[in-house]
Amino acid sequence: MTKIWANSGDSHFLEPDDLWQKNLPKRLAELCPRSEPDPDGEYETVYVDGQIFRRKLPTAALVAFGEMNSRPPGCRDAKARLADLDQEGIWGEVIFPSLGMWASAFRTPELLKACMRVSNEWALDEIASVSPRYVVTAQVSTLDVNDAVEELRWAADKGFKAVFLPTTPHPSAPDWNRDDWEPLWAAAEEAGMVLAFHIGTDPVDPAKSNSVTGGAGYVYRGPGGAVLNYTETTFSGQRAAMKMVASGALDRHPNLKMLISEGGATWVPFLGDRMVEGYRQHHIAVRPKLSRDPKEILYTQVYASFQHDQTAVAAFEYMGYRNVMFGSDYPHMEGTFGHTQDTLKQLFDGVSDETRLRITQGAFFELFPDVPPAPAEVAA
Template sequence: MTKIWTNSGDSHFLEPDDLWQSRLPKRLADLCPRSEKDPDGEYETVYVDGQIFRRKLPSSAMVAFAELSSKPQGVRDARARLGDLDTEGVWGEVIFPSLGMWASTFRTPELLKACMRASNEWALEEIAAVSPRYVVTAQVSTLVVEDAIEELQWAADHSYKAVFLPTTPHPSAPDWHRKEWEPFWAAAEEAGMVIAFHIGTDPVDVEAGNSATGGAGQVYRGPGGAIMNYAETTFSGQRAAMKMVASGALDRHPDLKVLISEGGATWVPFLGDRLLEGYRQHHLAVRPKLSRNPKEILFSQVYASFQHDETAVAAFDHMGYRNVMFGSDYPHMEGTFGHTQDTLKTLFDGVSDETRLRITQGTFFELFPDVPPVPAESI
């Protein structure tokens, strides 16, 4: 069968473990995350930004996950990665960091600001420079709004097209729907920078290994816990989208685009209906008033990537939501690496070419028009 070529709105790269330590002055490098495992291998001690945590090491299932994540050579080698993508039929892709997931545990603004700059400089040199097919997400501090704006502007000046944000900012910072972030949204709109939220990135209590808002870690224990914890991660992306719409941030910045990666797409029509109902039925209590209805804002400015969800295609075909985007989640175990073509052929069996091309390519190119098109002979 003919290969179905797609772009991906979600993938990951593993940076060198010592990236921050190797690029920062010693006084800051000594505060960067590091861990020491107990001799029996059951627990480890984590040191990060002057804090010390003890935590039980991952279960065998998580170890298997980590091993799987490190197997494809392209997860650490941007040149080898192109071979993986060509085999899978993935052309352009949005690439999220790995070390950046530690950001919510930092408490020193100078340290976080320096780490984000080090990551951004490294990603330009080692990933973005390799191929124009890569859309690398810039990282910014969420401890201080002014630091975030400064780094976003630096990233835009260095050809970044997207900025990665956790679904909830650092606990000491205001949440995304608060007015303090308004200058940041304005700066992102002016720079043409896509805001890329990735699910499961709410701040995590390193010691407890969980998140109060269900972003990552272990929220549920007992029967069904593994499935419930996996489902729980998607909700953080929905909350982020809701905050951006209901607060008026997207209404005030109609050219600002938001990508919610890895959380599916069918939730968007549901959330649009729910927001519209709340806005209409409780209008006397609603602040701020919006110039457009919340469902229209959500549908026009929020993009959503999925990997296996059969209903995501129906969201485009039957629910009026056009900003549906496929994402491979390379190389994670819940992603499609190793079976991307089988997944795509199942998803688009009997589906029109218009729908398939919109979801696999058109939505991505709408957000990132600078990525070269898929070669005509490959389509």
Template sequence: MSKIWTNSGDSHFLEPDDLWQQRLPKRLADLTPRAEKEPDGEWETVHVDGQSFRRKLPSSAAVQFVEESHKPKGVRDARARLADLDKEGVWGEVIFPSLGMWASTFRTPELLKACMRASNEWALEEITAVSDRYVVTAQVSTLDVNDAVEELTWAAEQGFKAVFLPTTPHPSADDWHRSSWEPFWTVAEEAGIVLAFHIGTDPVDMASGGAGQVYRGPGGAVMNYTETTFSGQRAAMKMVASGALDRHPNLRVLISEGGATWVPFLGDRMIEGYRQHHMAVRPKLSRDPKEILFSQIYASFQHDETAVAAYDHMGYKNVMFGSDYPHMEGTFGHTQDTLKGLFDGISDETRLRITQGTFYELFPHVPPVPADAQ
């Protein structure tokens, strides 16, 4: 079989470690995350925004594995990245940040606002300017709604088409189902900006070892990896049940890396809750929750065989492939093998929708895959 070209609803870029220190005034730069390894090599002390905590480092075997997954030069070089994508058969891609994972540990609104602007300006200069195949997600402070609205307005003016949102906002802010976020949804809808939630981004106690460290002991590794998927489902649930998407029918939400088969189940569950508990339901929706979910929520996956079935047999059409470049959970190095396995015996209509059509529905500004490449 010839190469199957795809777009990707999920990928990542590693910014320079000192990006914030280099771009912020010293009084703020000194508050950005800084780690000091202890002599034993097993622990480190992290300083961020006037706080310090000690955390255990991953084992040497785990570090080596992670480093292997980050070997592609394109993880830090947007020009070299194009060669990686061409080799894998990936054309356009949504790109999420890495430094932004620290956002939930900040407590000073001015500092977080400045860091988000610095990251956005850098991304425009170093990634967006390189290729129109890249859909770089803007970053906003979720510590303060007004700051988030201001940054999203600026980002729209700069041409950003998506904004990265953690599956739960900053610990000091209202959750996504609260009315305080209404101005943010309005700006996103009017600007045509996709809300891109990435799984595994709930605020965590960084001292516990980082995102996903929920379980320890037997089965911990598998349970922690599985646990990360649920946060995306909760974000989608909040956006539907709160009426945010019903009030903003042109707003589109992407849940990246969390699979797709959960969407039909969640729709069924929400319909049942809405029907069986109608006396207590607030707000009342103008459309049933499953219809809202199916029409406004898009979901990306990488290896899940059931995601194709969600499209073919469960009526859910907003299924999108994502390579998760270059993470160890992703398909880098075997994207073509993965795609050929997923779409063996599957119709061209289904394959083209999942690999390209769904992506272009959200990001029509990305150039089409060249005809001579297909």
């Protein structure tokens, strides 16, 4: 059996829970997310930026699903992480934050700006410095576009190659299709920074969330709820791509690239067809006019990562969508940790070398050429 080496367009790192509190002035640290568990250990009271709410303890939910006991050491240790990646056959990887998922719960621009800088400095010291295989995503404020541009330029100067953005910005900010964000798109294109959107990051009420960091919450309850809620998270990535194409943001910035992580890839061809139809059939009402076909923009500037989807391979082979990228989602329970090689061999059984190498390595290296080449594939 030959070991297949793949890059990953999606992974996560768990920062210290008290990272922000320990590194901010007291007046700001007091506004950072903190929780007080009830004596029974089932519920907690959460304090964040002047807001107070109660929710079921996220850790209790994770223990119930077995995730707390199955997390590898590399989820918090960048050096130990390399051994996990080597074992799984993962070479380079895009790394998303965890604490940053709280951003939509903040209301104070100064606080959010300061937290993003603390996270970025910590990521440089504790993750990026460990290995050139790590593509750590910078974090920027989504409360104020000027703060976002300032932090993106700082991050680019420090060597970051990608910036994490939620699929919908802060609830009090304009949506991504608004011209307010034009300075950010221009700055990202100029700096060569990839816009890395991760699914499931639409702003939600943290009180209704069972996520560790206040991320995706409940949409559906009752029969089928678990599957419905998991599937629902994928749609936010598709909406982000639509907004960036239809608003003309990508058309105005042809060298700007965006990655939609963990949301699959087969939706891109369908979405392209649908947007072309809407643009053509409703042309009289369409604003702005685009200089290129919407599907062409999607196919050339939008990259999409998946972990288990057989159809993602077909999107490349039969639908002409070349920017398909594998992602392990390490260390999450939805990911491939512990069975990555089995997953890759199932996905690419009987598939051409050209297809396999494009999906496992080529699309990733196209976005991040500074990551060193992956090892040659040898018998395991």
